[in-house]
Amino acid sequence: MTVVKEPHGAHGAGTEPVDVNDPRLSRFDIVREGARRDDIEIVTYESQFQGTNSKAEKRVVRNIAFLFLLSGAAALVFLVFYIIWPWEFELGHTDSDYFTPILGISLGVSLLALGFAILAWAKKLLPHEVSIQDRHNTPSSDDDRLITGQTIAYLGDELGVQRRPLLKGAIGLGLAPLGLVAAAPLIGGLIENPHKGDEPMMFHTGFDPVPNEGKPVRLTREDGTSIRPEDVSVGGQITVFPGIPHGATNQYADSPTLLIHLRADDAAAARAKGNADAINKDSMWENYIAYSKICTHAGCPASLYEQQTNRLLCPCHQSQFMITDNARPIFGPASRRLPQLPIEVDAEGFFVAASDYKETIGPDFWERP
């Protein structure tokens, strides 16, 4: 391709109009004329190689062809391994571990080779080009702008809403309910009253004895077995669930509780603090104390118990609660203490909840009393 240097100005000003039916014109001449008619000037258009079929060009063509073939070969590798390689999961270190990496590498190589082939074609083989297009920033004429503005404004005039106030009111009164009808099934279908029923969900957990026929609810492990005091060693802790059907499932997501067996001196401190508090008074059983595991900040289980400092840490946002001081928040974003579950031991020697939590469980909300 020959080098085209445009001697004229950028937008072809002053060039003679070209007769595109002239048989002497090359196809590129016609393309250039077409671009010019769209106010695009192809300023530079030159081959990246000297002459046709130069050594350099052949090399680039060879490389691109290689990339296309590589892409195909890698795609074949993908297909073959997809079909023959053992892929079903097996325990231990097996061949199937390599299935996903093989797919990734073969598909990745195939797509990258295809991508680089196309890119190389565009960047190395196609002629180097600089075109200049007019942005046509000149705005429409003032008359046109005025006409359009007035046409839009006239829409209102034609409807005459301004002159007919009755219509204005009628439209409002007529359409607003219809709009609400559109929203009604969505909102009405979705809406749930969080405070309905005798046992509003925000304020009751699985430890509430009322649904359990008034009997105190036992503290159980995840598998539903009850817990005796000697099951928790000194300084130890265990996550307990309400001993009711499905008590350990997500159906009672607000009920998981942490039962801690404090050391004697810590227990004394905790009891002193607890008895000084109107709500937590007499909630401990001997050296055992139970707090809600659901963080009062964002509802994650506050599950990291540091035995030495008696702190409970929530791993989600690092709120820390002081176990020996009514689970008061001492660091982090939580602003409210963990509610304490009043516990006792029943006649058979198992832990039970003396009552439901006396404070609201879980993340804070507007109407929490």
Place this chain on the structure above:
Amino acid sequence: MKRRKLDLAQVPANVGKGLDDRYKAATPLRGLLNKVFPDHWSFLLGEIALFSFIVLLLTGVFLTLFFDPSMKEIAYEGAYPALRGTEMSQAYASSLHLSFEVRGGLFMRQMHHWAALLFMAAIVVHMARIFFTGAFRKPREANWAIGVALFLLGFLAGFTGYSLPDDGLSGTGLRIASAIMLSLPVVGTWVSASIFGGEFPGEFIIGRFYIAHVLLIPGGLLALISVHLGLVFAQKHTQWPGPGRTNDNVVGERMFPRYALKQGGFFMAVFGVIALMAGLFQINPIWLFGPYRASEVSSASQPDWYVMFMDGLVRLMPAWQIDIPIGDGYVIPPLFWPAVVGLGALTTVPMFYPFIEARRLKDKRSHHLLERPRDAPERTGLGAMAFTFFIVATLSGGNDVIADKFHISLNAMTWAGRIGLVILPPLAYYLAVRVCLGLQQHDREVLAHGVETGIIKRAPDGRFYEVHQPLGPVDDHGHPLPLDYAGWVVPKKMNRLGALAPAVKGFFYPVEKPAEAPVSPGMPPVTAREEREEITSGR
């Protein structure tokens, strides 16, 4: 019957005629084929997001064929032995099935996840490019706002997406989402109860998130992306200043074939990188997290990276609870400020930035030429401030991991984040503005005096001075005539002016004879001028 001979020369005219007869498309089609696009590597960042989105659609459709958005509890009986017999939701079981018992399913899942991470990353980097170069200015304000909305939609798409497998990590995320809804004043409990269909977690949320994730949000993304690209097309792309480039033209290459070909190749390259990542790097190994249990969480529970800034803000928020002593008393929990007000402000206020800046500068003109960040120090400073804020917040989202790995007190990390969030952004603003001004000054210096050559001369009177190579014409005394700044790169090193000899070949052993200067077609070969002296150190 005699077969009509195909006249090859007539084919183009016939195609044009045929198209025009039917669709009146000859002229508009030509305009489309010839449309000029400016070229610069930084214009390709948005494309990465677009291509990732296409990969997301392709892989996402595959995943829907196997995923079951049901929260019914079943006992797992699949191929992964460690979880056999465990009670879990159907959604989690089908995600495990997809990972272990569908041929190539894990690969597709990882591809989907990596493409989502890349999508958000490309959006953020693309946004930074638009911001720092002033590409959002009139007439492109609406497209900037659409871009910010796309980030928010992508954020929601990501969150709903990683909630779907219903594993331990995604359940924890849902729990926090529910807490955020609860923190809304007045309506919080109603919103949470309505969205979850009762008490958390209920039995509906996965199904509802599923339809949002596969229909509503992608629909919104698709619509906004279409408008976004349509506006780029209609308003024509911005370009850097440079020779021949003005506010009224576009200098580049025509859309077909070269530009379109490059886009196609780039798409394949992005696709290939995602495939490599999906094959080689594990992402979200849900089988290790187990099913969601309200009582279980491990430390280092981090969301995907683009949600971490919010998690960080939530961690750093002091425990400031607002009590309203009316009636039984009402509460605004501390969670409300970072999670609702913070996220709301961070995703809406930036939408108005183009108007704020235009108003402040009283600038009503249309801008099609980009500005170098150094030429708008205050904007660059603001951007540096925003990024510092984002980075501190994001790092704080993983502060427990940092504390653990580097043996730093967790509380110290939180305090560092709190203080850093307040102190570092203004500091970043100050530094960025000073750096911009310094770079501006150096540009002007070089334009006025020329490039520093590194040659120190001693005058007969004993003075030392450095020789400067003027960039333009000189006056009678040999002093350079000051040049105007053109808004583009000023050459600051001699080798930028062609003073560098061709590189010596050989890495370990220099080849004795330096290679000849390569001959570039269209450019005159670089040859040393006769009169030029060798530059020596003067010894």
